[in-house]
Amino acid sequence: MTGKDAKHDIQNQRKRKNWTFLTQTQALDAIALDFTEYGPQPDLFTSIAPVILGNRCNVIHQGKHAGVWILQGKEFVRVADKDLGFYLIHVLETDPPDVKTLAEICAKIFQTPSCPGFSRTNNMAGIWIHSQMDAFVCRQCGECCRSLAYENNCTESDYRFWQSLGRRDILAWVQKESRAGKHNRYRIWVDPDNGETAKTCPWLSPCPDGNRFSCTIQKVKPQICRQYPYTRKHAIMTGCKGIFITQFSENTRSSRCPQPKTPVTGLSRNHPGGNLCAIL
Numbered sequence: 001m002t003g004k005d006a007k008h009d010i011q012n013q014r015k016r017k018n019w020t021f022l023t024q025t026q027a028l029d030a031i032a033l034d035f036t037e038y039g040p041q042p043d044l045f046t047s048i049a050p051v052i053l054g055n056r057c058n059v060i061h062q063g064k065h066a067g068v069w070i071l072q073g074k075e076f077v078r079v080a081d082k083d084l085g086f087y088l089i090h091v092l093e094t095d096p097p098d099v100k101t102l103a104e105i106c107a108k109i110f111q112t113p114s115c116p117g118f119s120r121t122n123n124m125a126g127i128w129i130h131s132q133m134d135a136f137v138c139r140q141c142g143e144c145c146r147s148l149a150y151e152n153n154c155t156e157s158d159y160r161f162w163q164s165l166g167r168r169d170i171l172a173w174v175q176k177e178s179r180a181g182k183h184n185r186y187r188i189w190v191d192p193d194n195g196e197t198a199k200t201c202p203w204l205s206p207c208p209d210g211n212r213f214s215c216t217i218q219k220v221k222p223q224i225c226r227q228y229p230y231t232r233k234h235a236i237m238t239g240c241k242g243i244f245i246t247q248f249s250e251n252t253r254s255s256r257c258p259q260p261k262t263p264v265t266g267l268s269r270n271h272p273g274g275n276l277c278a279i280l
């Protein structure tokens, strides 16, 4: 491989890192999780209801009847925002759309380029979703470290990693709960002096300039911290103060979805659309 090829390969790997492949079932689970985690999202529901329900719904944008009206029997009935998310996910799960439509729905829900495609490992049809984290710049405000509930999100591999490094200082703040017949649970950051979850992460430290914060275990911090905010949507919904240096718009031409390396054969005819991005 020439130097030029190697550089090209590294660039491609970086680009691919921002794409996550979800099977159709996983995409539906992610949508259900989004609706549950973030609660009613009236503007979003108004925009995706026609894609999901077609002519079984009417969207009224103004006036006292504004909202999403759904055909029930022979009449349209207005569905409250708090019930709409559950209704839409129920329809998606009982009557799943084709992958191209599902990618279009994912793009609207996750506010990110999404496209129909195939898994690189087993050629399964599904959705490629871009995290946009390549465009994210953290402002080091420390807000996520102070306010988010991450105490139950320490993984076994985090724990083993710190063990392998002999980081007893970190392990002292992790409470391991052994559960018969189940996976162990690891809680962070539990004050070794009183056994209570610390109000502020013990590894958060103010920078000398007084305006920013840093993580004193930056290189070995838990996976949950390494991944945050994970997507642009999650950043927005959890009050992250970071910035995205590129704007996302459904009308903006997005980067191409990753393509499977091998020719795709023998796929179901129920998965049309090839690999073109839904937001091209």
Ligand code: SF4
Residues within 6 Å of the ligand: 144, 145, 146, 201, 202, 203, 204, 205, 214, 215, 216, 217, 218, 221, 222, 225
């Ligand atoms: S470990 Fe570091 S990144 Fe994670 S909450 Fe603490 S200070 Fe923040």
Ligand code: SF4
Residues within 6 Å of the ligand: 137, 138, 139, 140, 141, 142, 143, 144, 145, 228, 229, 239, 240, 241, 242, 243
């Ligand atoms: S809230 Fe966002 S900008 Fe602030 S430290 Fe956390 S990731 Fe960075």
